[in-house]
Amino acid sequence: MDTLKIGNVSLTWLSGGVTYLDGGAMFGVVPKGLWSKKYPANDKNQIELPTDPILIQMNGKYILVESGLGKGKLTGKQLRNYGVTKESEVEESLQLLGVAPESIDFVLMTHMHFDHACGLTKLVNGQYISTFPNAQIITSQVEWDELRNPNIRSKNTYWRENWEAVESQVVPFEEKWEFGAITMIHTGGHSDGHSILLIEDGGETCIHMADLMATHAHQNVLWVMAYDDYPMTSIAGKQKWLSLGLEKNAWFTFYHDAFYRAVKWDKDGKQLVASIKREQ
16 A cells, blocks of 8 residues: 655555546546646546545544545436446455454545545445444534535535444534644635645655645646636635645645645746656
């Protein structure tokens, strides 16, 4: 499994599933002639987008970032529409690391769209139960409110089966949530309640921008998804956090990138100076 160390904080990518979505939707108004040079599409104009959670080990705690695509929850039609070629193997990944789902202390949900939140629950004997029954599930208050009362646009991605069984575990926050070296910060943009993660330890920095910068190819601040509910907020968030990361020589980590787990750019953001490639 791919790993990254930030000071004494260990990050390990798990196998959370693989989707293929329309490249045009993923890059919004950017012409295909530009984005396809950085992130190639297949003959259906789809691009590969893994849904791989990150297991953080820190101070004797197990912290999961996102939950994967889940297993056995999508219909045949959904599997086709979302181009799913592999469902989640998060529990199997944890088993290889000697970690039980019951041992997860926190699940940090940058937002609760289905491709991030399906792994929070699983179907057992016809009922949805919590996959990580002893974890606190952390997300922004704005996200938690919209999840339970979605609008006409967001109801297609906020599903009851992903939250009703874990409602008692959810701990929402207002502007930020802190635990040791981790700070979770509400940004809005991709969704109104979207958040990012900042990890700082031992003089090193990591920024997980989640779907504000879903892949390395989304580095340009103007390259935002058609899926973003508030694109100008996404642009402002990217400007702020990319600038901070470049100043701090930070690692940028990804949930969806098919090629890189994490990258560092030079101070001008022009060239990659370090990377952790995703195992294929």
